[in-house]
Amino acid sequence: MARIEVIMPQMGESITEGTIVRWLKKVGDTVGKDETLLEISTDKVDSEIPSPAAGILAEILTPENGTVPVRTVIATIETGGAGAAHEPRSGPPEAPSRESAPVPAASHAPLPGAPSPAGGRFYSPLVLSIARTEGIPLTELESLPGTGEAGRLTKKDLLAHVAARKSGGSPSPAPAGATVKAVPGPVTLQPADVPALRAKYPTPGHEILQMSNVMQKMAQHMVQSVQTSPHVAAVHEVDMSAVVKHREAHAEEFEKKEGFKLTFTPYIAEAVVKAIKKYPLVNSSVEGDKIIRKNFVNLGLAVASDGGLIVPVVKHAEEKSFTGLARAVNDLASRTRMKKLLPDDIQGGTFTISNYGVFGTLVGIPIINQPQVAILGTGAIRKRPVVIDDAIAIRWIAYLTLSFDHRIVDGALGGMFLEEIVQNLQRRDRETKI
Amino acid sequence: MPALTYIDAISRGMWEEMERDPSVFLIGEDIGAYGGAFKATKGFLEHFGAERVIDSVLSEAAIIGAATGAAVAGMRPIAEMQFADFVTCAFNQIVTNASKIYYRWRIPVPMVIRLPSGGYIHGGPYHSASTEAWFAHVPGLKIVAPSTPSDAKGLIKSAVRDNNPVMFFEFKYLYRRVKGEVPEGDLTVPIGKGDVKREGGDVTIITYGSTVHFSLEAAEKVSRENGIETKVVDLRTLLPLDRDLIIDSVRATGKVLIVHEDTLTGGVGGEVAALIAEHAFQDLDAPVKRLGALDAPVPFAPTLEAAHLPDTERIVHALRELIRY
Secondary structure, three states: OEEEEEEEOOOOOOEEEEEEOOOOOOOOOOEOOOOOOEEEEOOOEEEEEOOOOEEEEEEEOOOOOOEEOOOEEEEEEEEOOOOOOOOOOOOOOOOOEEOOOOOOOOOOOOOOOOOOOOOOOOHHHHHHHHHHOOOOOHHHHHOOOOOOHHHHOOOHHHHHHHHHHHHHOOOOOOOOOOOOOOOOOOOOOOOHHHHHHHHOOOOOOOOOOOOHEEEEEEEEHHHHHHHHHHEEEEEEEEEOHHHHHHHHHHHHHHHHOOOOOOOOOOHHHHHHHHHHHHHHHHOOEEEEEEEEEOOOEEEEEEEEOOEEEEEOEEHHHHHHHHHHHHHHHHHHHHHOOOOOOOOOOOOOEEEEOOOOHHHHOOOOOOEEEEEEEHEEEEOOOOEEEEEEEEEEEEEEEEEEEEEOOOOOOOOOHHHHHHHHHHHHOOOOOOOOOO | OOOEEEEEEEEHHHHHHHHHHOOOEEEEEEOOOOOOOOOOOOOHHHOOOOOOOEOOOOHHHHHHHHHOOOOOOEEOOOOOOOHHHHHHHHHHHHHHHHHHHHHHOOOOOOOOEEEEEOOOOOOOOOOOOOOHHHOOOOOOEOOOOOOOHHHHHHHHHHHHOOOOOOOEEEHHHOOOOOEHHHOOOOOOHHHHHOOEEEOOEEEEEOOOOOOHHHHHHHHHHHHHHHHHEEEEEEOEEEEEOOEEEEEEHHHHHHOOEEEEEEEEEOOOOOOOOOOHHHOOOOHHOOOOEEEOOOOOOOOOOOOHHHHOOOHHHHHHHHHHHHHHH
């Protein structure tokens, strides 16, 4: 004598609940194994659910029209001999009194090519063709909900998205207010379904955290940038000894006068602004087949904050003296940390510097801050033995990386521009007044 | 327009062609005095005489051999196989001789071979076979397989006028079950052209012969119950296939179900699926799905026969799987 549980089957990866349309058996009815026991409705399709075992339908726990999460016990079936007891009899091989019922398979196997739960999402050739024609990047496809088997993105799902895109709105599941432009589309993050995630990643062992706004923006910008610009990186070595000595020579006096510490950032900013004056194409943006070259330098400085990455902008850096740059950098850095940045402070950048050297990183490959076409990454400044005039010397060495948009900046320009920065830093005259 | 049964439409077509062209004649077993096993040639002997309605010996090889010779000599024979199953006895005459004569000697062989085909009639394993796929592999032949009275009449007339050997598969299940309006007069249906029997934008069925009707029933059912609209394409000609129509109909929906009464392995549906994979891969939103008889002879017992052959329910089931995908 055993009692078998009938559970709400999971009809697809994305399906979290099911509705009972109809019970085909009443309590007390005899039911054969694999005989249709009930009909359920998930998503759009109704399915017949076969009985997991032969026996008598003992209980119906979810009535018709009831909706329950997948794997909920919805009925039990009494199997075996005449006795009414639910206790296991000792000895016989079919032992346990409460077997957990096998998941009743859908009445037919899924078609081949359905997405595998573990791997990436499957897209049909047609869906990929449409995406290609409409200029929809893969990351955008991945953000779209699918109504096909196991959440597959169907032709209809994509066409609905395309129609919404063209009419200027976003499809209903996207966050309100997200506007959609032509290629390349901004990346939108879909709010994930928490109950579904919870079902997939049970506690304890998994935590589900909300992405901060800054983090979401960062995610969108980074993905969009990689989609937009073919990134190429060049790495040059720079001897920072002149800068280090200059800073050592002026640090005390500077702090006394200005009220804040002299850092390396204004030196790098100054070298960058000078280099941009020589190679202004790296201070551009791209619109269609046109280049917008800027005659001013709004210098973005990537700053790590509690919530994520922020890039405040030093406006008109080309007009500022060294001290002016240092003041602007200090002002933005401190207001970033105090969360007192104004919206205008983070807009309008034309070139960006990311100083990951503060974390000890020697060489990094930064991602371009759109719509700019280049970004400079500065590595940690370390003492190293180097060869100068066939002698070994100990110098302050750092590695500078320029990531640039190869649509308009080629390796020659990138290399020359970066070398110009290197030379500007290495030639920094120790005696130059601040 | 008069409504004719499928078999009467074939008879009417042959009759008109015999009236039109004195070189057309019939040859087959019991087709004269008896009027044919299915009565397709009833009354022909009385009207056209024994010279043009020839009761043959009980030998399919002799029937096709004689017909081939007559065609070479300038006649336009219509040869009847009593059942498509029996064509095996004439296989060499068709495949080695009739199909290659034009290639080898530039002499046309304008011959029609009628083949009462298929099951659903409780005929058992020797009287229910679908044998079209064997011939779909033979260059030099044409194969037609109409599903409606109108197409049957139009295609038998085109087959008679064609200068190549044409295998005319006619579906016994449809003989008297299907009745339809047939335009009067000299209607022909072009060989090599399929036909859209039902429009729909969600999923496409590509089929021919008896299963056209099950497919149309299934399409109505999923339309009624699921709001899904199925496009039903009737191939009508199996050799050469109407490639443009196949590809266009795949593009229309992105999801395809291929259905035929014949067994799946090595069937015509496999060739259709291959064409789709080759020429419409980027238009597919689901794997190409096929439905046919089980890979077994057609059983005699009606319950087993029903389990063996595709029917409306199985098509509905397959359609729903495709829709859900």
